[in-house]
Amino acid sequence: MAQVKMTVNGKAASGEVEGRTLLSSFLRDSLFLTGTHVGCDTSQCGACVVHVDGVAVKSCTMLAAEAEGAEVSTIEGQAAPDGTLNTIQQAFQDHHGLQCGFCTPGMVMTTAALLKDNPKPSEQEIREHLEGNICRCTGYHNIIKAILAASGQDVSALAAE
């Protein structure tokens, strides 16, 4: 066992980990931040996406020890402290971008990474960026709509389909 220290959603966090402890396990089981979901555990579905030092990673395929000293952000850090949803979260709610919600933390974190680099992505760019995020419920259409809306773009062209 070894000690790891990192900053999670702006707060110092530390804990004991084994070599094999995944970042997803550390967040969920040691820090009790269970908003980061584990869908496949095989780097396919993207439900576990968090940001490490500003970039999106699949936390089921990164060792906790690799995040030593890193700035980590998870879905729990997205809303304001009083619970007010951020723009992306609110757009997912407004456009029914979720049904069961299992994929949603990963979708929101992946979207946040996209909009940081590309504030007004096209529908095609959004679809390509979500290649590693699987949703079993929505058919993706409303997720794309939510992301267009979150980036301040017109969703009416998509709405008819």
Next chain:
Amino acid sequence: MYNFEFEKPDTIADAVAALGGEEAQALGGGQTLIPTMKQRLASPATLVSLTGISEMQGICTGDDGSLCIGGATTHGAVAAGAGVYPALADLASHIGDPAVRNRGTIGGSLANNDPSACYPAAALASGAVIKTNTREIAADDYFQGMFDTALNEGEIITEVRFPVPEAANYQKFVQPASRFALVGVFVAKYADGVRVAITGASEGGVFRWTEAEAALSANFAVSALDGLSLPGDGMIGDLHGSGDYRAHLCAVMTKRAVNAAG
């Protein structure tokens, strides 16, 4: 996943020393190795992370104009930073998905030599040099069959050097479930000839299509490939496509690559 000791050295020398230990293995971005360990297909006693070694990070241009990429540089960093070799940057920007590209590294991809991986096609078509902690290996000598390379135990890829071609293109026919190449063709035109490397197709891993290279070196045009084909024998046949299908795709994707390279 079985447990292991985790080490994260700062220098190549310390990494090489740590890899000298019993059942030690290098860890790049972990995008292949961690899933493999979860399946218990690998169970090293020690994992030596290469991600903290600054001398293995980054992209630069060498004295001879070649593009040098540190062995622990991520696909995302290559996509963003290899602008002098656009076909290579484009290849890197289509590996897997954004999260995979933020962790996966060029050294890990070349060391693994998955028969469907993208970088092996770029390295072979470019006549790249794979630099390790002990030597430099020409791409023609490096790839030795599916998941097999010239690397010795404990040897690490510290840098990959790509001569920049006059024109190049990579065409990937995506296998949509895995996002790897069902067939991928990298065509690169240099002053002294054209090289064509194909991934995803052969049971022997990445290979050069020498007949197409000769035709394209004489005339760099799609029409130069008319009538050329590869046999289905020795091609990978699986639920995604037969050997004959993959052989057919090789010719189609080569034509598309030449067309796109212009």
